[in-house]
Amino acid sequence: MLSKKQARAFFLGGTLVTFLIFIGLTIYSFSKGNDQSNHENITESVVRGKKIWESNNCMGCHTLLGEGAYYAPELTKVIDRLNMKYNGQGEEVIKSILMSPVPWQPNGRKMVAYEMTEQEAEDVVEFFRWIGEIDLNGFDRIVSPLAKEDNNN
Amino acid sequence: MKYKSQKVAYWFFALSMLLLVLQLVYGFVMGFARIGFDNLHEFVPFNTARAVHTNLLVVWLLSGFMGAAYYIIPEEAQRELVNVKLAYVQLISLAVVGVVAVVGFHFNYWEGRKFLEIPRPLDFLVVINVLLFLGLILVTLFKGKRRTTTALVLSMGLLFAALLYLPGMLPFDSQVMDSFFRWWVVHLWVEGVWELIMGGILSFLLIKLTGVDREVIEKWLYVIVGLTFLSGVLGTGHHYYYIGVNKIWLIVGGIFSALEPLAFLAMALFAVNMYRKGEKKHPNKLALYWTLGAAIVSFVGAGLLGFAHTLPQTNLYTHGTLVTAMHAHLAFWGAYGMIVLAIISYSLPNMTGRKLYLTPRGRAAFWLSNIGMIGMTVAFGVAGVAQVYLERKFGMDFMLVQKEISIHFVVLIICASVFTTGIIMYIIEFYKHGRPTDEAMEVSIQ
Ligand code: HEM
Ligand code: HEM
Ligand SMILES: [Fe+2]
Numbered sequence: 001m002l003s004k005k006q007a008r009a010f011f012l013g014g015t016l017v018t019f020l021i022f023i024g025l026t027i028y029s030f031s032k033g034n035d036q037s038n039h040e041n042i043t044e045s046v047v048r049g050k051k052i053w054e055s056n057n058c059m060g061c062h063t064l065l066g067e068g069a070y071y072a073p074e075l076t077k078v079i080d081r082l083n084m085k086y087n088g089q090g091e092e093v094i095k096s097i098l099m100s101p102v103p104w105q106p107n108g109r110k111m112v113a114y115e116m117t118e119q120e121a122e123d124v125v126e127f128f129r130w131i132g133e134i135d136l137n138g139f140d141r142i143v144s145p146l147a148k149e150d151n152n153n
Numbered sequence: 154m155k156y157k158s159q160k161v162a163y164w165f166f167a168l169s170m171l172l173l174v175l176q177l178v179y180g181f182v183m184g185f186a187r188i189g190f191d192n193l194h195e196f197v198p199f200n201t202a203r204a205v206h207t208n209l210l211v212v213w214l215l216s217g218f219m220g221a222a223y224y225i226i227p228e229e230a231q232r233e234l235v236n237v238k239l240a241y242v243q244l245i246s247l248a249v250v251g252v253v254a255v256v257g258f259h260f261n262y263w264e265g266r267k268f269l270e271i272p273r274p275l276d277f278l279v280v281i282n283v284l285l286f287l288g289l290i291l292v293t294l295f296k297g298k299r300r301t302t303t304a305l306v307l308s309m310g311l312l313f314a315a316l317l318y319l320p321g322m323l324p325f326d327s328q329v330m331d332s333f334f335r336w337w338v339v340h341l342w343v344e345g346v347w348e349l350i351m352g353g354i355l356s357f358l359l360i361k362l363t364g365v366d367r368e369v370i371e372k373w374l375y376v377i378v379g380l381t382f383l384s385g386v387l388g389t390g391h392h393y394y395y396i397g398v399n400k401i402w403l404i405v406g407g408i409f410s411a412l413e414p415l416a417f418l419a420m421a422l423f424a425v426n427m428y429r430k431g432e433k434k435h436p437n438k439l440a441l442y443w444t445l446g447a448a449i450v451s452f453v454g455a456g457l458l459g460f461a462h463t464l465p466q467t468n469l470y471t472h473g474t475l476v477t478a479m480h481a482h483l484a485f486w487g488a489y490g491m492i493v494l495a496i497i498s499y500s501l502p503n504m505t506g507r508k509l510y511l512t513p514r515g516r517a518a519f520w521l522s523n524i525g526m527i528g529m530t531v532a533f534g535v536a537g538v539a540q541v542y543l544e545r546k547f548g549m550d551f552m553l554v555q556k557e558i559s560i561h562f563v564v565l566i567i568c569a570s571v572f573t574t575g576i577i578m579y580i581i582e583f584y585k586h587g588r589p590t591d592e593a594m595e596v597s598i599q
Contacts, residue, residue: 004302004368007375014383018409022386029399030330037329037397047326057265060200065396066473067332068267070540071187071199073551074473103194107552110191112198131328137403139395142469142545 036135049127052120061111064131066139072111077132077144079125084145094128095121155503156227158234160589163504164244165220166497170580172213172251177573179206184569187555187562197259204258204270210485211268212251217493218350219247222290222311224500225357229304230297235289243285250278266331268339269321276322283315302371303360306378307353313346329397336392343484344385344413344455349378351447351492352420358444358499359424364433377419384412391463395472403465410463414456417488424448437502438511442519443495450491450523454483454530470545475537475558483530494579505586506593518578525572529565536561 028034053059059068064075073081082090098121103110116124132140182193182202191199227234234240254271257263263270271279287308294300294308321338325331356374360367390406424445435441458480462471471477498515502508509515536558543549543557 002372002376004372004375007372007379008302011375011379011382014379015386018383018386022389025387025390025401025405026333029393029401034399034401036399037327039327039329042326050326050328050331053328054265055263056261057200057204057263057270059265059267060203060270061198063473065328065332067396068473069200069203070473070475070478071183071203107556108189109186109552109555110194110198112194112200127328134329134397136395136397137400139469139472 038130038134041130041133043126043130045123045126046130048120049123049125049130052116052124053127056112056114065134065136066143072109074143075128075131076136077140079128079132081145091125094125098124155594156233157591157594158237158240159224159227159500159594160504160591161234161237161240161244162220162224162500163589164241165216165223166501166583168244168248169213169216169220169493169497170583172209172216173576174580175255176206176209176213177569177576179203179209180569181566181573184562184566188559188566200265201258204263205255207268208254208258208270209251212247214485214489214493216247217489217497218311218354219243219286221350221354221493221496222286222307224496224504225307225354226290226293226297226304229299229301229357230294231299232293232297235292235296239285240289243282243289246278246282246285250275250282266321266335269335273322273324276318280315280318283318287312287315301367302374303353303356303367306349306356306374310346310349310351310353314342314350317341317346332396333393333398336389340389340392341386343488344388345382347489348381348385348416348420351451351488352378352381354492354496355420355424355444355448358440358495359427359431361499362433362435362437362441362444363427363431364435365427365431370427373419373423377416377423380412380416380419384409384416388413388463391465391468394465394468407463407465411460413463414452414460417452417456421448421452436508436510437499439515439519440495440499442511442516443491443498446519446523447487447491447495450483450487452487454480454485454487458483458530458534470541471537474540474545475533476541477537479530479533479537482533483526486526497583501583501586504589504593506590506596507586509582509586512582514578515582518575518582520575521578522572522575525568525570525575528568529572532561532565532568536565 061069061072062075063070066074066076078094079090082093086093095118097104097111098114098116099118100113101115103113105111179202182197183199183206186199186202223234223240254275257272258270262272264272290308290311294304317338320334323334325334352374356370359365359370387405388410390402391410393402393406425448428441428445462468462476462480502510539558540554543554544551
């Protein structure tokens with residue numbers, strides 16, 4: 001039967017090997033040619049948008065890239081989705097929600113009224129635009145309106 | 154022989170119980186918001202309630218783990234804790250940092266990074282606090298008469314948990330990178346080093362409660378934590394499928410995360426077998442309930458329900474839906490909530506001298522909380538599966554789907570009330586044990 005020493009060797013060996021592979025794969029995924037995180041298109045405005053996203057904990061209600069809370073809609077392809085719903089006025093609608101002094105509640109569920117400035121709202125839209133162009137291995141098709149169209153037919 | 158300094162554990166456990174109650178209050182706030190009673194929106198919007206709910210969860214579990222370490226390490230190392238005063242300083246500073254963070258969440262002082270909402274400046278205080286804790290534990294261990302595998306695995310888990318907090322503090326401009334390294338904390342905690350902590354506590358409890366030979370128990374402990382890391386490290390890939398990183402993770406994450414349930418299965422089999430094998434019949438049956446319960450429920454919540462959505466083909470549809478919340482509740486409860494309640498149930502009679510073993514209230518606390526939590530899991534699960542089909546498969550609008558499934562949140566609240574009743578009974582039982590005393594420590598049986 002397995003001895004305690006062998007059991008320990010299994011633990012230490014397995015950990016070391018998988019950890020090294022993990023580091024290797026991390027480097028691999030962000031190296032040139034394999035990186036698909038849309039890194040090259042990050043502008044100053046996108047970075048400001050991300051800061052706003054973070055400092056208000058938008059992820060505490062919404063998901064983005066499928067991460068966050070499940071109380072409010074997924075925002076990965078939000079511009080496309082609202083473009084479709086509001087005849088191409090998606091960005092304007094987002095900005096007006098963010099700048100509104102009263103809580104937006106289209107279906108009874110309230111969002112916090114952030115009263116952002118035009119510039120701040122513009123940065124958040126830029127951030128969403130950047131997010132929308134990331135290669136998500138097909139997840140975008142599940143949450144985007146175009147895929148939904150296909151599914152409906 | 155017991156050690157007087159073990160008593161400090163009591164206060165960590167007391168803090169833990171207090172934070173647990175607060176966590177549940179905020180859980181109800183969210184549950185009610187979801188069925189249309191968002192009356193607290195002005196002061197506690199959903200995102201505040203959520204950040205408080207999950208961060209208090211983490212802090213009460215950590216406080217429980219720390220209490221467990223302060224109780225277990227002296228006994229395993231066979232010496233008093235090196236400095237009891239500093240342990241109290243650490244306790245108070247932990248409570249202060251926790252309270253400041255949670256109050257901050259009500260005033261937009263946070264970082265919207267799921268589970269790591271504590272802002273960076275406070276992160277540094279967390280780090281100092283944890284370093285103090287680790288110092289006390291590790292110095293005690295190394296000055297001790299013996300270094301057992303149980304103590305080593307537990308301390309290693311705590312040390313790695315601290316180290317892994319650091320990648321979460323790195324700043325990035327890219328949301329993708331931010332997420333990528335956030336998982337080094339969140340995933341490698343719950344599906345990695347926290348399992349070492351759980352395994353260490355579990356093996357301590359099994360040694361005490363079943364009387365099975367330490368060598369046998371500790372051998373299997375190595376096998377379990379071996380399986381944990383072998384699957385769990387590369388299993389991190391199950392969070393990388395759809396966040397904007399390379400497709401290689403679909404294969405690596407899929408294969409290795411599918412193996413993760415093995416560690417939990419091994420833990421459940423291990424606990425049940427040691428219980429069967431044990432000659433010793435320890436009178437503290439309630440502690441045994443919680444110990445075996447943790448091993449079994451963690452297999453269901455983390456192992457089976459984790460497996461249910463871990464393959465890339467399923468995760469494509471369930472990623473970021475209420476299916477995740479279903480799994481999250483039973484996994485956290487079974488693996489970490491129950492193991493903390495197990496070590497409390499075991500140690501409390503020893504520290505206070507009041508042997509409230511398996512009272513009717515203690516038994517009711519166990520069953521009500523577990524039945525309530527299973528009901529909550531089913532409610533989240535039904536809501537989640539319905540959401541996946543309506544929204545992701547049939548393309549219905551998010552909010553319309555939410556209206557369809559809101560009835561399941563009524564069920565959730567009912568089950569959460571059963572759960573909470575169990576927890577309140579547990580805490581009454583805790584209170585009835587009274588305070589820890591030196592005399593109790595001297596006479597207590599092993
Ligand atoms: C005690 C152990 C575990 C705990 C406490 C736990 C907890 C959690 C939590 C809180 C989340 C949500 C994370 C987030 O979206 O921010 C999550 C997600 C996930 N867990 Fe676990 N988990 C455990 C074990 C497992 C295991 C063993 C598996 C696989 C077999 C698994 C598979 C998953 C998957 C696939 C997700 C991602 C869901 C999504 O894409 O939205 N978990 N887990
Ligand atoms: C009174 C009991 C409870 C209620 C009513 C409750 C309710 C909730 C709700 C509504 C959410 C938010 C889901 C969303 O984003 O829409 C949530 C999240 C969460 N709760 Fe609870 N909860 C309770 C107890 C617990 C307990 C005891 C634990 C742990 C042992 C726990 C762990 C979590 C975790 C880890 C999350 C994050 C899940 C995720 O992101 O996938 N909760 N809870
Ligand atoms: Fe994970």
